[in-house]
Amino acid sequence: MDTDRLMNWIGRFSIHLVVLILGLCCLIPLLLILSASFTDEIALTRSGYSLIPSQFSTSAYEMIFRSPQAIVRAYAVSIFTTVVGTIIAVFIMSMLGYALSRPTFVLRKPLSLFVFFTMLFNGGLVPYYILMTQYLRVQDTIFALMLPYFVVVYYVLILRTYFAALPGELIDAARVDGAGEFRIFLTIALPLAKPALATIALFTALNYWNDWTTALYFIRDPQLYPLQYLLYIIQSNAQAMQLQSGVGVNLGEVPTQTTRMAMAVLATGPAALFFLFFQRYLVRGVTLGAFK
Amino acid sequence: MDISFNQSLPKTGSLRAGRERFAFLKRDHFRRNLTWFLMALPALVWIFVFKYLTLFGVWIAFTNYKVRRGVFGSEFVGLDNFRFLFATDTALRATFNTIGLNLLFIAGGTIAALFLAWLLYEIYASKLTKYYQTMLLLPRFISWVVVGYFVYALLATDNGLINMFLRSIGLPPIQWYNSPQYWSGILLLVSLWSGMGISSLIYLSGMLAIDVQLFESARIDGANKWQQFKYVVFPMILPLVVINLLLSTAYILNADFGLFFQVTRNQPLLYPTTDVLDTYIYRSLIVTQNVSMAAAAQFYQSIVGFVLVIVFNWIVRRIERADEPLSLF
Structure with missing residues (x-):
């Protein structure tokens, strides 16, 4: 019996070990970036990337903060689109989800079909690109960065399901008290739906924050580069650093590799913190199917 | 059924007053x-605007699109674009790459997610499991740009971690970004890194729904862990697995643009094994600005994709259990 328990314990222990190793594999690549950002440029070139800085240095960050215009600007663009975009997106999606959840809404069936049928097809990049650039003409504006994520039909589905499950008595009571439908939505339905709203808001915010494709398609003006796109530009063209921002004047002086890694750390930091703080909402979103 | 409608009906009063009240309620309705x-x-x-108007965009595939003339002003050329498209090797290569790599990701992803879900299930009672899950989920929320950065830190020819390691054990370094033959494997690993945590969560919730008594009786019958998985866990979550496989197969012509664009650093030398429809369409549309060619590729990606989604959803609908609908419609 004792050997049984020992075997059991060993089994458990090895499972913990395997999962822990897999979990560390998820973190290590990010540590690699963090470590590189704190490494001396010459040491990085000579002895390569490693998990512990071969020669500790903060010069990459100093370089960025000495003339931070480009990254501060990109931060401003990313924060603005994330905050404003998320507020607008969650508001219009929850209004639609709420309306579609009302049992007495006469247009409920046809509008639900109109909305959810779009989940089956995807016109793709070409018509989307032509729509944005030739018809809406939003290229090189801040709207171009926000418009694409205003409605995610899957999130509307989740919100509708949540609103439909809210207790009807509260809403009826408010109606008897003479509150208008919009006020009922604002003062009763929205506060009750906070968990669902938080989940959707979080996913939307992460979509905005991590978005670089929209800028790749529609933004040519360096003033409007969001953070992730700035990272991409710097990566794809190390010289872009000099051209766009004036971080460093002489390429010989710029610790390019480490600066790039430091930029990646600065761009990922907020998203990673976001993730850690709101993890439970994310897990709920995953089980609801918000992440496809 | 609207309860308030009944509740606020007049309780007393003449018929006329009642009718007036009723008219008021109708207006209210x-x-x-x-x-x-x-x-x-x-x-x-x-x-x-974004979902229905863009459907007219399929028309572009049949025109010689000129920006000045717009979608409907451009000259109609029938199937010419498709003839040109399939005359080039690039479009066919992109199609094969998309399907091949997606099959690889689906197979690898499913096996890895099942394995991980089972491991997590076995230690679900432990307090540590929550922390493992946090670690495993984090990668999905890292942008592809940053993923491209660390893949570069691993694979850089001169000072990347892997080549430093190869050198230290006396092997010649590999020029990863010039060697397309390694990239199906590299992309599979990166996609597992990114998605394994999330997909395992879905299977884990399926496993948690299994009646524990099944495990008890299996154990009494002397089944070891592997036999428990084979005869209890796997049959129980098989419907979930099948449905997930079908749903992901429906999207087999759609590739994750970020993965293929950022992680490969859009290296033309790697195109033989990494160029997929999404990157091909992007290049034709925005880099080489051959809109008609892009539209032709887009047309069959969208249309074949639509047909696949309809067909596979229909199959899923046939096999799913009524109590837990999983299909899209």
Whole structure:
């Protein structure tokens, strides 16, 4: 019996070990970036990337903060689109989800079909690109960065399901008290739906924050580069650093590799913190199917 | 059923007064519906413009598209674009790469997610499991740009971690970004890194729903862990696995643009094994600006994709259990 328990314990222990190793594999690549950002440029070139800085240095960050215009600007663009975009997106999606959840809404069936049928097809990049650039003409504006994520039909589905499950008595009571439908939505339905709203808001915010494709398609003006796109530009063209921002004047002086890694750390930091703080909402979103 | 409608009906009063009340309520009903419609309107307009208007874009595939002339002003050329498209090796290569790599990701992803879910299931009672899950989920929320950065830190020819390691054990370094033959494997690993945590969560919740008594009786019968998995866990979550496989196969022509664009650093030398429809369409549309060619590729990606989604959803509908609908419609 004792050997049984020992075997059991060993089994458990090895499972913990395997999962822990897999979990560390998820973190290590990010540590690699963090470590590189704190490494001396010459040491990085000579002895390569490693998990512990071969020669500790903060010069990459100093370089960025000495003339931070480009990254501060990109931060401003990313924060603005994330905050404003998320507020607008969650508001219009929850209004639609709420309306579609009302049992007495006469247009409920046809509008639900109109909305959810779009989940089956995807016109793709070409018509989307032509729509944005030739018809809406939003290229090189801040709207171009926000418009694409205003409605995610899957999130509307989740919100509708949540609103439909809210207790009807509260809403009826408010109606008897003479509150208008919009006020009922604002003062009763929205506060009750906070968990669902938080989940959707979080996913939307992460979509905005991590978005670089929209800028790749529609933004040519360096003033409007969001953070992730700035990272991409710097990566794809190390010289872009000099051209766009004036971080460093002489390429010989710029610790390019480490600066790039430091930029990646600065761009990922907020998203990673976001993730850690709101993890439970994310897990709920995953089980609801918000992440496809 | 609207309860308030009944509750606020007049309790007393003459018939006429009742009718007036009723008329008021009817007006109220109309106003309520109008409010709901107006609330839905902003999102409806967005959906109409971005989802339905863009459908007219398929027409571009049959025209010699000129920006000045617009979608419907451009000259109609029939199937010429498709003839040109399939005359080039690039489009065919992109199609094969998309399908091949997606099959690889689906197979690898499913096996890895099942394995991980089972491991997590076995230690689900432990307090540590929550922390493991946090670690495993984090990668999905890292942008592809940053993923491209660390893949570079691993694979850089001169000072990347892997080549430093190869050198230290006396092997010649590999020029990863010039060697397309390694990239199906590299992309599979990166996609597992990114998605394994999330997909395992779905299977884990399926496993948690299994009646523990099944495990008890299996154990009494002397089944070891592997036999428990084979005869209890696997049959129980097989429907979930099949449905997930079918749903991901429906999207086999759609590749994750970020993965293929950022992680490969858009290296032309790697195109033989990493160029997929999404990157091909992007290049044709925005880099080489051959809109008609892009539209032709887009047309069959969208149309074949639509047919696949309909067919596979229909199959899923046939096999799913009524109590847990999983299909899209």
